[in-house]
Amino acid sequence: MANQVCFRNNHLENSWTLAAYQSSGGYEAVKKILSEKTSPEELIDEIKLSALRGRGGAGFPTGLKWSFMPRNAPGQKYIVCNSDEGEPGTCKDRDILRYNPHQLIEGMLIAGYCIGASAGYNYIRGEFWEPYSRFEVALEEARAAGLLGDNILDSGFDFQLHSHLGAGAYVCGEETALLNSIEGKKGQPRFKPPFPAGFGLYGRPTTINNTESLASIPVILSKGGQWFLDQGLPNAGGEKLFSVSGHVNRPGNYEVPMGTPFSELLEMAGGVRDGHQLKAVIPGGSSTPVVPGDQMMGINMDYDSIASAGSMLGAGSVIVMDETTCMPRVLARLAYFYYEESCGQCTPCREGTGWLSRVTQRIEDGNGAQADIDLLDSVAGNIEGNTICALGDAAAMPVRSFLKHYRDEFQHHIDHKQCMVTSDW
Amino acid sequence: MISEAARADIDRWVEKYPEEQKQSAVMAALRIVQDENGGSITTEMMDEVAAYLDMPPINVYEVATFYSMYEHKPVGKHKLCVCTNISCMLRNSKGVVDHLQEKLDIGFGEVTEDGMFSLKEVECLGACVNAPVMQVGEHYHEQLNPEKIDRLLDELRQES
Amino acid sequence: MDTQKDQVTIELNDTRLEARQGQMLIEVADANGVSIPRFCYHKKLSVSANCRMCLVEVENAPKMLPACATPVTDGMKAWTKSPKAIAAQKSVMEFLLINHPLDCPVCDQGGECDLQEMALGYGGDTSRYTEGKRIIKEKDYGSLVSTEMSRCIHCTRCVRFGVEIAGIPEIGGTGRGDHMQIGTYVQKALSSELSGNIIDLCPVGALLSKPFLFSARSWELKSVPGVAPHDAVGSNIQIQTRNGKVMRVIPQENEAVNEIWISDRDRFSYLALDSEDRVTQPMVRNSDGQLVETDWQSALEAAVNGMKMVASTDGGGALGALASPSSTTEEFYLLQKLMRGLGSNSVDHRLRQQDFSGQSDQIAPQLGTTLQQIEQQNAVLIVGSDIQREQPLLSHRIRKAALSGAAVSTVNPDGIEFNFPLSGEVVTDQLTPALSAIARAMVDMGMGGDLSGLSALVADANVEPAHQAVAESLIGGEKAMVLMGEIAYRDQNQAVIYALTGAIASMSGATFSVLTEGANALGGLLAGAVPHRDTADATVDSVGMDVASMVDMAPKGLLLMGIEAESDLAAGPAAADAIRKSEFVVSLSTFADSVTMGKSDVILPLAAFTESSGTFVNAEGEWQSFGGAVAPKGEARPGWKILRVMGTMANLDGFDYNSSEDVLSEVRGLCDQAETEKWSWSALSDLGDASSCTVASTPIYQVDSLVRRSEPLQQTPLAHAGQATTGGAE
Ligand SMILES: Cc1cc2nc3c(=O)[nH]c(=O)nc-3n(C[C@H](O)[C@H](O)[C@H](O)COP(=O)(O)O)c2cc1C
Ligand code: SF4
């Protein structure tokens, strides 16, 4: 099966409209909850049962996260949706915003209800003007239909929802940087503790979830946690969106069950570019470790299986590379990305990402020195684990994994001042 | 001076946030004044935004220099933002860049002589499955190839 | 709170330690003498945990944790020097150094640089970094702070200082990542009155003292403790000298007084010490009317003989003495002793006060509580004071109270703004009606007491919501204080304002605090350097002339100590005229201003604050003594020595002191006896004219002869803004 959760409406004409969404049972979940006054605890239990794990990258169980909220504490609480989608290789949330925005709104409503929040923000990256506009229209429709605002459907439940637009900063995808950004500050991550559940947006208890996580909620609650669980694996329920990009015939977003073999996913994406062979795969977005192609062919798209290959499922952003790919060149580009996107507040990341970028570029340019490979590995190791947020780790992991699997290519660059492979791109 | 229309637009954003959190609208405000000013912002504009939102100017400067979509030097009427990150790179974003640079005779960070276009290298735009991608104004242009680019440049020229 | 439950036990480097729940690991380490390297952490600033230098190993934590941001929990085990901790610290050190210019030999921070010091312990021998280093253009922060931003390690202490302490966010981090730069973004001179503190906070040589730049290496300097001479806080300082010259002034930590801060005034006033117009030779006016340099003996003889002459022809009452409110207690004591010995009670130091009609009813001007206690107040009313500029570090305590929720309100003329939020504000040029209205509001709320002479005024007052709000906040504050500042103190109807302010304080159960000019007004009063009181508040048989009367009557013989008449007295030009009218003038002077030079018959060169021992009594009543840091310039002598010899030459008894300590123990002894009777405030019986005429407070860099001569201070934005924002009717 496929396309049963976030993409379940994409086949409908004008799937992004309220009418289309409602025609396929949209907003029924929240209506039922509000009319029956289902207890939040019960709902959270259902989500725990579903084994939904956060789709933003870290894979933290969503039900558990919600249960951390001091939902009965007095005062304002917030639900925040993370539609910053900046991790290279990732472009699934954009399609949820474009094709199924009401499902996200319904998911945020239910989340707000469960964690005791009467207000929410959807943080959309600044470049996503078109998806943002569509989401805004959906918000208007929902407000007009009495699905957002005060006393929703006469239930006594109030929920205000707004979008906040970013302005170009990958690090704002990190949840605390995102909160600072909503507060009108630089998007610098905050040191944790305190955690957002206690001290979040404007200092109030806040839950932050990825777009796909939240958009999955209405389906889980209408079809049941058990149903969702059954789609996937015991510790990773549901179908999930995988963005397959790079050297495949049919790049695209595919919503398939957790645990689908990589080979099947590759098949759906039309296989490796005609006339080429699989070389390597980055399975979860640019910060997850690269996995050699043959190894990848033997593993499934779920947390544990990918972990066994030394990488991570991340946000499900599958970057496929064929034999024409020069690994030092790709790494230099990725290292440059993290260097450009480091927020700059903590020392190892600010200084280390620049160092990694300069040395990888030097190697790519044919000016590498013999000691550079070990140097890169050591610098990456010195960043890892020593920073405020995980961007530092994200910058280090590609370096270490590329060196681990493709050391010979780097050596070749240093020795011969040129690539080992020829690429047509 | 921030125009009446811009003020109204900023006010709309201010309303989204709690009353004492006007500063939350600073990113929107900067975008709005930047758009009004042909794509870039000046120190005076940042000072005005600071005054309008009751913020210390330095905090506006911080925000305006942190996020990459704010420009502090004049840009072309159309700012062509080409993604060169991994997924686009694998699908020949270099070809896109080369083609644009040749057609427009400018490099990254430069503006064409007629002020029509400027070129910017950007990080992942979040449309990786449709690589290579370029953003122009509010719109994404995907699965680019030389023909598509030529057509787009013509359209943009025509538009003005 | 249950302190027992609050207490946790942790193991730090395998040693069991007691700590408070929630304390950060680095605080516990500091308290127990365990050193953890750090750059961004500073005990007076919020935790930013961004330098990562303080990473330590904590049991069961998957990663190294920053000690500055890791709260201790019961049973926690941490190691600051385990192999993993050291490895993390070393890697951070390496990262910090890759882009650092390593220009220690030409850096002023050399010898007092945290980076240099820690690099010795943690840095590698050779750099693995072979790429180009980041170079950052210099910023212009104005005349006080010099920048060398390529040395910046982005610890953000200066940024947090601006937000959290100065209350003026001017410095920030602009740009992102490796491109991030600490600075003001636009060229901008810093405008805080506390800006110099970022020099001390900066752990490297990025922010330095501009006037001190390249003038000495820190290890060549000798440090002598001192007390800052510009306001009633009595900030503790270190006067740093080389070859008998003051090179620099830095703060000396004293949590009870100035914490770790000093004002820019305290830090940079030393630059006036070598002004060209320092008086360095005794001078006497000859028969042609020319001032000629002479020796001490001749000058002192001329001074004493001249004064005795006046006393013998016109009586002691024809003599008057005026002293700077920043004179030492020893100087004040000997001055009044000399004057009273010569038969005059006309001695005063309250140079900017105009109305003395209430002086006999007033208590010694003081805080009434400790500086630290200010932070604990729930409600504060500031009456007539630009307190942030007037008493910068006292104001900082009020700011802390305000930020932790105290209701701070003001009754002030227009245009005075503070770096802390106000809960209420009464803006007026007329303090009397405003204060009457607040008092009236209190009476209406049933808070009456004996208002005596104030009754009619209060009864007639018109209570507006702003007055009501102030009254309510004071009454509602469990701990409240009412502070009367310079503008109120200088008012032409000070007596009424004083009585009203006192009444408001007593009706609301608040502490009544009076702040005065100079560094030692309280010391001046205790020592008896006032016309209406002898030492230790002893009564006098007849009240002498106060400042205003002396200006009015121009005493025949005048003794001036540390005075520049035109700038130091409220009635500047009139005061100068009075001096010119006087028949015989002796000036103990540090600087040669035109009135002194044009009129004085004898000029005795007076040592500056760095050149003399002495004692200041600060606003809270703390006696703080200090020794001289350098020898007086030229032939100048400490005031107490000059006055001692004058007393002896005048054949007065009791002037045979061997040291300033002898003088101090005598005056201190008298005051200690008297202190058993607590000074109290009582309502006035007679009020006179009730209208007030508010005058502006003295601009921050105009308060005394030193700050007026410190060029770098005069170049700051505050030196100019000061006149504009506090301008009122003069
Ligand atoms: C540098 C960095 C970038 C991130 N970018 C995103 C992002 O674009 N979208 C996202 O949902 N989560 C992102 N995350 C993860 C978030 O911090 C957070 O874990 C997530 O939004 C939580 O939602 P979830 O539990 O539903 O996955 C990022 C994390 C880091 C460290
Ligand atoms: S790891 Fe990088 S992005 Fe994250 S807080 Fe540190 S400097 Fe900023």
Ligand code: FES
């Ligand atoms: S001192 Fe702890 S991170 Fe800087």
